[in-house]
Amino acid sequence: MIKIKGVKFAGIYCGIKKNEKKDLALALFDKPAISTGVFTKNRVKAPSVVITKKRINNPIKALIVVSGNACVCVKGDYEDAKSITNSLANYLNIEEKSIVHSATGVIGVKLPVEKVKNGIPELLKNLKDDYEDFAEAITTTDAFKKVEELTISINDGRINILGIAKGAGMIAPDLATMLVYIFTDAKIDKTTLDKALKEAVECSFNSISVDGDTSTNDMVLLFSTGMAKNKEITLKEGYNAFLGALKNVCISLAKKIIKDGEGATKLIEIIVKNAKSQRDAKKIAKTVANSPLVKTAFFGCDPNWGRIMAAIGRAGIPINKEKIDIDIQGKPVVRKGLEANNFNEATLKKELADEEIKLEIDLHSGNASTKFYTSDLTLDYVKLNSSYRT
Amino acid sequence: MIKIKGVKFAGIYCGIKKNEKKDLALALFDKPAISTGVFTKNRVKAPSVVITKKRINNPIKALIVVSGNACVCVKGDYEDAKSITNSLANYLNIEEKSIVHSATGVIGVKLPVEKVKNGIPELLKNLKDDYEDFAEAITTTDAFKKVEELTISINDGRINILGIAKGAGMIAPDLATMLVYIFTDAKIDKTTLDKALKEAVECSFNSISVDGDTSTNDMVLLFSTGMAKNKEITLKEGYNAFLGALKNVCISLAKKIIKDGEGATKLIEIIVKNAKSQRDAKKIAKTVANSPLVKTAFFGCDPNWGRIMAAIGRAGIPINKEKIDIDIQGKPVVRKGLEANNFNEATLKKELADEEIKLEIDLHSGNASTKFYTSDLTLDYVKLNSSYRT
Known part of the structure; x- marks a missing residue:
């Protein structure tokens, strides 16, 4: 000490x-x-x-x-x-x-x-x-x-x-x-x-x-x-x-x-790379981090990249869908806006059982990067928050 | 027809x-x-x-x-x-x-x-x-x-x-x-x-x-x-x-x-009254509507007005806490930013079992009003969204 x-x-x-x-x-x-x-x-x-x-x-x-x-x-x-x-x-x-x-x-x-x-x-x-x-x-x-x-x-x-x-x-x-x-x-x-x-x-x-x-x-x-x-x-x-x-x-x-977030089973690190500005990178990272659909997918060990793409798209930042690459646990998931050729859902599902998840989003449109941390959205979150005072 | x-x-x-x-x-x-x-x-x-x-x-x-x-x-x-x-x-x-x-x-x-x-x-x-x-x-x-x-x-x-x-x-x-x-x-x-x-x-x-x-x-x-x-x-x-x-x-x-929202058990009508502008009213209504803490409280039939106050406060709109009144199911819950004198948690809990909930927020700071609709955040929402592809 x-x-x-x-x-x-x-x-x-x-x-x-x-x-x-x-x-x-x-x-x-x-x-x-x-x-x-x-x-x-x-x-x-x-x-x-x-x-x-x-x-x-x-x-x-x-x-x-x-x-x-x-x-x-x-x-x-x-x-x-x-x-x-x-x-x-x-x-x-x-x-x-x-x-x-x-x-x-x-x-x-x-x-x-x-x-x-x-x-x-x-x-x-x-x-x-x-x-x-x-x-x-x-x-x-x-x-x-x-x-x-x-x-x-x-x-x-x-x-x-x-x-x-x-x-x-x-x-x-x-x-x-x-x-x-x-x-x-x-x-x-x-x-x-x-x-x-x-x-x-x-x-x-x-x-x-x-x-x-x-x-x-x-x-x-x-x-x-x-x-x-x-x-x-x-x-x-x-x-x-x-x-x-x-x-x-x-x-x-x-x-x-x-x-130690309520009900959390996973720490998810979101890296947004090559955005036009730091502000853009953070806004996208935050939108992905707060998306209930993305968070429940991670809870279910589901590499559901469509939800990640949709969250990126609704962050209010101009993006070029055709340039976006997404990696989860270091594995290519999306390349140029489409499912990566060697994307293997079964393999990724297993890796998503880890307690620490790394999600990388490369926008290929600038030089700014950011890191953001979030947790998954779990059954325990709802249980804890709907009943704690009862 | x-x-x-x-x-x-x-x-x-x-x-x-x-x-x-x-x-x-x-x-x-x-x-x-x-x-x-x-x-x-x-x-x-x-x-x-x-x-x-x-x-x-x-x-x-x-x-x-x-x-x-x-x-x-x-x-x-x-x-x-x-x-x-x-x-x-x-x-x-x-x-x-x-x-x-x-x-x-x-x-x-x-x-x-x-x-x-x-x-x-x-x-x-x-x-x-x-x-x-x-x-x-x-x-x-x-x-x-x-x-x-x-x-x-x-x-x-x-x-x-x-x-x-x-x-x-x-x-x-x-x-x-x-x-x-x-x-x-x-x-x-x-x-x-x-x-x-x-x-x-x-x-x-x-x-x-x-x-x-x-x-x-x-x-x-x-x-x-x-x-x-x-x-x-x-x-x-x-x-x-x-x-x-x-x-x-x-x-x-x-x-x-x-x-028919996924897992929803309740329709929640949020009315924001007497805001300075329509935009302000809607931003506050939307922030309350999307708050996971507010939504889980409604799922649990918990008239947890502190979460509503906190959501109002973080909407990014200047507000005067001391002027805020909140009613749930027509019953006074908050008056001038404090718990209403005749607030009765047990009675309200029962009324919150209804399928339709009315939440009224009076800001007492202008003439603009809006209505917004949301659902509660339930265990079924997480179940459906974490596992549907598996």
Whole structure:
């Protein structure tokens, strides 16, 4: 287990979740961390998103996460969320604006906010270098904890990056789904940190989809304690190395989120190659990734390329059907818009039983490429989502 | 059964479908019909779409429909489709450009085009006023035939409208899904016919969704034989009455298509009220209609309004959360963005067992409203779509 110098973690049960599962998490920084974040684009935003968005560009002293209740769409939700950071500020005797906050769980249900506030003293007593309790406490219906660690030399110093995520369950938590916290001890300036997170999120958390729905509570936060011994990373020096490392952590976490998608049995990597622009490539990849017909075909191990062609065609991007090549698991399936000569349905069906599927779409019309990750659409997805509250 | 003066129908088995089910249909006009059409926006278009789009603004003598094979994404598909209309033109001794053509069924599989051409003589022998064989022959996995009849007086004459549709099975037919043919004997000019179809399609076939996928073969065609005794309908005289009648037929057919959606157990009518613009209202309705989380909740009879709020929020339209009211089955569920005071989950759960669900979303931010229809997302949808080719 790596340690990020300058940050301590805690995770306890405060009374929100059933079965006494941990439901309150804290990350506390020795000194204010340089911080940045990206947030859900949903117009219905949870108070935690509104509060954290406003504060994340300040130096941050603490992050407090509530799980089991998204604290949104309920009378007084904003006041409740605010009273949590206010209460923590009082205990720590720090300014409230240096505290950020997330919440995840069911929406439209009143948060027992007193339980949260009463849990803070115990939370503070449990602070340690070990992040396991924190990682556990931010989950809801996640089947497993999602953590990535990475150590690398940049600008003459070893730096550490730790990523902790809560996955796209979207089920008992309803819609309050993806929360990601990344901690690094790298010395890095704020502008560089901002740019790196935006770029890394684009090819990771913004390139995955379970079902196309967008939560009210999503956020990805990046904190830097600056306690490593590297020469400060700037846009001019060390940026690409840091970005590469950060992307690595983000993509690994993003894949774990997809693997733990509700009812998912497969991780499907969609590569769109040689599009006219990055935007075109991504729009096509996303349309294929969200197509219920494509996703059910993968669940059924059916190399039904007609559905893939049709999804490409309806993405709203000008394409030349006669130029399209499609490969599945490295095997040619479509060549120049027609079934490949050596396409063998029986062989491919067997390979589609794998847990990781690679789908490559070559448009042969430009130089832009993208990768996108999705899951299959399964019977369990429908079972979980149609009955979880009953 | 109404009769449309000036058109005869036939439907036979020519050898495409298994089980000797009817798979070739013809509508033949005594005199060239004034015609118009709207077509799939998918960039991967079947040859039948390409051919018919080019010809539909000519006066039309015949419509020939092949079902069981979409004739698309296969080498020589265009030549095959063209040879069908060419062959029919020879038998009838008419110009090929007065013949339109649809195909529906599996994609990427070679059409046995000789069987189709050899079937034409029998097809011609079976022509009659009765449209039953035609309606049967255009279906694929439809559970029932979809027909609407309407008679009305406009401009001093009784006119008849007959609509025949093939539904959004999207299953054995893969993606070749919605075909709609509307016949009228109304005297009407071409410009008026064009405008009426566009308007009627917008609030019917463009306001439904089973799963958000768009077929390669969709089309809606409208033919007018002009043999009724009304004074000609123009934009200035009788237009609104005709449009009203046409909308009636189109909305009824659209609802039947949704009811026969794969695995569907419920027809869900989504009304978005008081949006800033028609476009906004429709975008929100469509996002809610296509949300897998909303659709699975309806399948599970779960009045999970949080998912509806989240779908509204991610539609990309500026909204004011605090103004939103939601009603389900006429019962208040959300008021001003919060759970309604008299919301009763148990009562609503029972009402959600109905086959027809009414979901009303009031944005309180303008004067535009729209209606949209969708189905629930069920276990059978996944079963049908993951295994139909196996």
